[in-house]
Amino acid sequence: MSSAGTTVNRQIVLAARPQGLPAPDDFRLVEGRVPEPRPGQVLIRHTHLGLAPAARLRMSETQSYAQPMALGDVVYGQAAGEVIESRHDGFRPGDSVVSINGSWQEYSVCGGAALTPADLALAPATLWLGLLGTSGMTAYVGLLDIGRPQAGETVVISAASGAVGSAVGQIARIKGCRAVGIVGGAAKCAYVVDELGFDACIDYRAADFAQQLAAACPKGVDVYFENVGGVVRDTVWPLLNQNGRVVLCGLISEYNDAQGAGPGWFPLLTKRLMVQGFILSDRLERRADFVRDMGAWYQAGRIRMREDLSHGLEQAVPAFIGMLQGRNFGKTLVKL
């Protein structure tokens, strides 16, 4: 390990783009130089790296939500450490910080935007890479702002023993929800229930995974916090209740062969898409606004609708069948 003052900065660089699961040969350990901070930057000696599955996305050539790494780049990742030298007014040597793109190396320079202070009086440095870092914040924002759990609802979390998932379930409990985890293996199941306090946890490798999950969600699933995709998602899917919310945070099981196009789920994640199923009868409180606006637009000649009019009750049947075949042209009406 290097220590402060040396000019050697050991780094792990991307040597080849992984095909599927990364292999050790896709990476190479090199010795670089400790960089000099420019004005507005600090030099950090890393004490810890924080690894996250999303880094896999940057190893592919395909654009996802993050820029792909170039071959030879130091591998992207977060780091916690100590400021060694500062040319930034907000940080002094000795400060504990987390850098969002410290990368897999012993030293990095970083500007203020990617840097957050790590208050060691509140929690140790490693927690600022986890519970109080982007993992915890992903759980917090994703569950509360997108999942919007209500007390008494059931929240299901995949990868529930992981950094994000474990925080999601605990926040769900704090908010009065039933938290049901999904993990791989009995040890993780026990940990999630016994130590984190989830109401239940199911091993997706179990032969009767679907039955166990359904039994653990007797009132269905209101919020699904999705980290993994694949068969886990497909098993949760039929259990979702009306007005359920799916927080699509990760698709770890699909990262190794993600293509980033097509009609599947991957673009939902990388493009932050929102898909909302919608039935008018849930939203009738908007009727007065609708009649006011549409009436005005109609009377001003700004909007119109073609009518596809059949005559006589008997014509309802062929008109209906034709409509399902796309043979109607405009609003399908039958005049009696």
Add this chain to the structure above:
Amino acid sequence: MSSAGTTVNRQIVLAARPQGLPAPDDFRLVEGRVPEPRPGQVLIRHTHLGLAPAARLRMSETQSYAQPMALGDVVYGQAAGEVIESRHDGFRPGDSVVSINGSWQEYSVCGGAALTPADLALAPATLWLGLLGTSGMTAYVGLLDIGRPQAGETVVISAASGAVGSAVGQIARIKGCRAVGIVGGAAKCAYVVDELGFDACIDYRAADFAQQLAAACPKGVDVYFENVGGVVRDTVWPLLNQNGRVVLCGLISEYNDAQGAGPGWFPLLTKRLMVQGFILSDRLERRADFVRDMGAWYQAGRIRMREDLSHGLEQAVPAFIGMLQGRNFGKTLVKL
């Protein structure tokens, strides 16, 4: 055709559950009696029926968002007509009304909740079944409240010449958006552009549909108002921009064989699910709230996170590979 005063009410009932596309033999014309309104109800003589593809969903035995019809039921649908007899304080004989479940018959009784007045001074009765009825309101609420179009954005609408789609595109234009329709056939294309004023319209039956659609959306697609599903959706999908919104209003092309379960899109519609792709970096304005809450929960012992700690920079690679295989247990960290 019956006239007011007769006791015969001709009705079309569901004779058999359609297999795939409905056939004429799935329906039967019968003669019923004109019903008597109970207190709080009115008797309506129908002048027009409004047909909508969603009625197909009720013809299957599977529960969708609506109760299935029973065999022998008068076929579900909306009707416009005139109040013949009223036992409801809000309506008088001669009033023009729309009943949301008048069904395919000549007369119906209806309580107040399913009844809306049709102001003929504002628009003719047929418009109260279309542009000013549930079709128009579906367009209005779906586009404005869920799609949230911003001026300058591109809105793509499938089934663009239909009742809902044609209103969506015109509202999009009113809101300053580029409106691009998708329809089947050249006549509908011409109508949508020439008469409704959409910026472009593409025939999905064209051999180069995908290329034409991409060319019509040079800045990608910000809002997709989905009425049909299937290959049309799959073609729009790669064009969606970051933070795009998909208003899932219908899946007409899938109604004839919908199953209502599994991981596909159908439950998204029938259960009004919301799926939101989510990347933390878009939501950093929540950081202060997060640190306040999570810090307090952590210090109160209400939340914790297991750490999966490796030692030494070289261990970053195996730790990362293991994490992608689910072999980590908690937040994956490397101590340097």
